Amino acid sequence: MELSGPVAGQTNLISTFFPLADVGYVAEEYFLSGTAGSYRLTGPAGDDGEWATEPDGLAPFTTRLVVYRPVEGYSGTAVVEWLNASSGADTPPIWLLAHRHLLRARMAWIGVSAQYAPIHGGSVMAAAAQEDDTWNSVLLPPLKQADPVRYADLSHPGDAYCYDIYRQAGAVIRTLLAGTRQLLAAGQSQSAATLVTFVNAIAPHGSPYDAYLIDGRPGRPATLADFGDPDALDGGTRVRADSTAPVLVLQTETDVVGLMRSIGSRQPDSDRFRLWELAGAAHADSYTVGASFTDSGSLTAEELAERMAPRRNPLGVEFPEPINSGPQHHYVVQQAIAALCHWADGGPAPAQADRLTVSAGELVLDVHGNALGGIRTPWMDVPLAVLSGLGQDGGGPAIMFGCTRPLPGPPPDNYLAAFRAATDKTVTAGFLLAEDVPEILALAAANQPSSPEHAPR
Numbered sequence: 002m003e004l005s006g007p008v009a010g011q012t013n014l015i016s017t018f019f020p021l022a023d024v025g026y027v028a029e030e031y032f033l034s035g036t037a038g039s040y041r042l043t044g045p046a047g048d049d050g051e052w053a054t055e056p057d058g059l060a061p062f063t064t065r066l067v068v069y070r071p072v073e074g075y076s077g078t079a080v081v082e083w084l085n086a087s088s089g090a091d092t093p094p095i096w097l098l099a100h101r102h103l104l105r106a107r108m109a110w111i112g113v114s115a116q117y118a119p120i121h122g123g124s125v126m127a128a129a130a131q132e133d134d135t136w137n138s139v140l141l142p143p144l145k146q147a148d149p150v151r152y153a154d155l156s157h158p159g160d161a162y163c164y165d166i167y168r169q170a171g172a173v174i175r176t177l178l179a180g181t182r183q184l185l186a187a188g189q190s191q192s193a194a195t196l197v198t199f200v201n202a203i204a205p206h207g208s209p210y211d212a213y214l215i216d217g218r219p220g221r222p223a224t225l226a227d228f229g230d231p232d233a234l235d236g237g238t239r240v241r242a243d244s245t246a247p248v249l250v251l252q253t254e255t256d257v258v259g260l261m262r263s264i265g266s267r268q269p270d271s272d273r274f275r276l277w278e279l280a281g282a283a284h285a286d287s288y289t290v291g292a293s294f295t296d297s298g299s300l301t302a303e304e305l306a307e308r309m310a311p312r313r314n315p316l317g318v319e320f321p322e323p324i325n326s327g328p329q330h331h332y333v334v335q336q337a338i339a340a341l342c343h344w345a346d347g348g349p350a351p352a353q354a355d356r357l358t359v360s361a362g363e364l365v366l367d368v369h370g371n372a373l374g375g376i377r378t379p380w381m382d383v384p385l386a387v388l389s390g391l392g393q394d395g396g397g398p399a400i401m402f403g404c405t406r407p408l409p410g411p412p413p414d415n416y417l418a419a420f421r422a423a424t425d426k427t428v429t430a431g432f433l434l435a436e437d438v439p440e441i442l443a444l445a446a447a448n449q450p451s452s453p454e455h456a457p458r
Contacts, residue, residue, distance in 0.1 A: 004173055006031030007068075013147050014067050014084075014112065016093055017100065019297040024104050025072050031177070032154065034063040035169055037162040040202060040225050048266075050201040050241035054225070060158035062166055064120065065144070067112040069096070069103075070178060077180050078342055079109040081171050081210070083188035083195060086116040087125055090141035094189040094285075095216065095334070097293035102335035104298065105436065109178055115167040115195070117157045120144050125191065161226045163195065164203045171209035183345060185338065186210040190217045190261075190284065193250075197222035200248060201241045212345035213248045214337060215240075217256045217284050220263040235262030240274060247344045249275045249351060251337050253330060253403075254372055254390025255284035257357055258364055260400050270353050277432070278357045279333055280375035281388035283325035283403025290315045290324075290402075293331070302443035309444075311386075311405035320393055325403030327388040329378040332441065336434045352431030364391070369408055376432050379423035379441070385412055385448065412449060420445045 007029035021028050036059050044053040067084075080103060084091035093112050096103070103110055114120060122143040144152040157166075167186075175181045188196045193215045200213055202225060221236030240248050257264050257278055270276060292300075292308035300308070311323030340351035358365040358374035365373045370387040380388060385408060392404035413419065424441055427433045433441070 002033065002035040002169055002173055004031055004033050004177060008032060008151070010151060012067055013144055013151070014091055014093065015141070016096060016294075017297070018294045021069060024297055025074075026069050026104065027072055029068045029070070031066045031068065032063055033066055033170060033173060034061070036060065037062045037158065037165040037169065039161040040164065040206075042202075042225065046238070048237045048239060050197070050239045051243065052202040052241070054202045054206070056206075058161070060162055061156070062158055062162060063154050063156050064114045064166055064170075065152070065155060066114075066170055068109065068177070069111075070109040071107045074107045075109060075178070075180055076107045077182040078106070078185065079111055079174050079178060079181050079183070080185045080187050080338065081111045081113060081174060083115050083167055083186070083192040084112045084119065085188070085190055085192045086118045087191045088141045089118060089122060089143055090147065091119040091144070092141075094289060095187045095214070097289055098189075098216075098331050098334045099338050100293070101296060101298055102338060102434065106339070109181070111170070111174055113167055113170040114144070114155075115163045115170070117160050117163070118143065120152070120155050120157045122146065164199050164225070167195075167199065168203060168208060175209070183342060184210045185212050185214060185342060185345070187214040187338075188216070191223075193218035194221075194223045197238065197240060198225065200244055201238075204244065204246070208246065210246060212246050212341045214341055215248060215250045216334065217253060217261060218250060218263055218266070219256075219261040220266045234260070235265060237265035239266055239268040242271060242274070244273050247273050247275075247341065247350070249277065249337055249341050251277045251279065251334065253279050253282035253284055254357065254364060255401060255403060256390070258359060258362060259391050260284060264359060264362070267356065272350070275351045275353065276356075277333070277337065277351075277354045278375040279329060280357060280372045280377060281327050281381045281390075282330040282333075283390040284401045286325040286327065286330055286402065287311055287315065288328050288331045302440065302447040305440075306444055306447040315402065316398060318398070320399040320402065322393060322404040322406070324393075324405065325388055325390065326386075326405045327380045328444065329380050332433055332437050333376060333378070335437065336432055339434060340431065354432070370406065377423075377430075378427050378432070379420045379445070382423040382426075383416065383420045384408060416449060417442075417446060
């Protein structure tokens with residue numbers, strides 16, 4: 002392997018819009034070159050996840066790593082995100098969801114361009130746009146098109162080699178970032194599908210990663226050769242039970258019974274596995290596509306609430322309903338990372354969570370229309386709105402965003418006290434960080450409507 006950089010000039014990645022220097026961090030980009038291997042199955046790809054594989058071909062590659070690191074006080078934990086490739090360009094959903102905790106804990110974050118499409122083009126959403134042009138609203142240019150000079154040397158041999166590219170990226174980080182003692186692999190959506198395959202098929206050959214956060218996986222993970230039919234999401238493939246590194250899978254309503262159709266892949270918790278299903282959350286929401294870009298920690302509660310307000314057109318395309326505006330995915334992902342890091346360090350395992358209540362393949366709802374079961378948060382137990390990971394009809398990207406439906410009438414007189422009690426209960430249960438409680442309570446006060454005519458954000 003050869004690592005070059007940091008590369009001078011502007012890194013191409015849609016990420017935070019606030020200067021990282023304001024929070025004591027620096028952004029750098031490196032090019033990683035080497036020879037990557039592919040793998041092939043030597044037995045069936047069974048639903049138990051215990052896939053037997055062997056090395057197959059070899060091919061040269063050059064990809065890039067985006068590094069956000071603290072200038073001082075590095076904790077020694079690096080979160081290595083398999084950048085999402087669905088839009089045609091790299092996107093960092095784990096960073097967007099959890100950067101507030103990473104910054105607070107002085108962790109490093111590394112985004113890896115592991116797949117072919119964000120370098121050369123040809124994403125799953127580009128294929129979907131050929132049938133439904135509303136998907137064009139989420140398409141972005143690949144690196145070699147966005148900046149052909151800067152990225153002229155990048156070359157990806159194809160997604161059969163992406164797993165070894167991601168493995169090599171992890172291996173080089175301990176050398177790149179002095180003091181690194183823990184590597185947490187993380188990915189969301191399509192990247193979650195590849196991480197399931199990485200754990201099941203690649204990690205048994207040797208992995209630099211100490212733990213895995215898999216957020217928003219489909220029921221059927223990626224194959225070893227390519228990513229096949231993007232509509233073939235439902236399946237029952239589990240994470241292998243004999244993983245030597247702990248794995249936490251976090252699923253929203255959209256992921257369990259909606260777009261990602263993962264309900265068949267449910268598996269029991271074990272000494273190396275946790276499954277968290279989060280009530281009231283969607284695969285993407287108003288925090289992910291709104292507040293996350295400017296949420297440096299310096300925003301007031303009112304400013305943060307405004308950026309998380311439910312909107313019908315988050316991508317410039319009018320959706321049938323306002324998208325999911327609950328912030329619980331953001332806050333629970335932060336707790337998931339903290340708990341997973343402690344677990345990988347030999348500490349206690351993360352809390353065990355109830356599964357979402359499902360009957361005949363559909364969520365069971367309470368009197369308001371909110372889902373029963375799963376991880377309970379104050380937005381579910383003291384609701385101002387129906388927050389769903391489902392509910393958007395008409396196809397296109399709207400199916401990823403869930404919906405917000407304000408409840409009629411004013412909130413109860415004791416709303417803030419009840420919300421505080423529910424928040425404390427969720428912290429005690431192990432699904433929210435105590436450090437986030439002051440901001441969560443301030444948001445509740447900012448979002449409390451003064452009359453029935455005000456829709457909650």
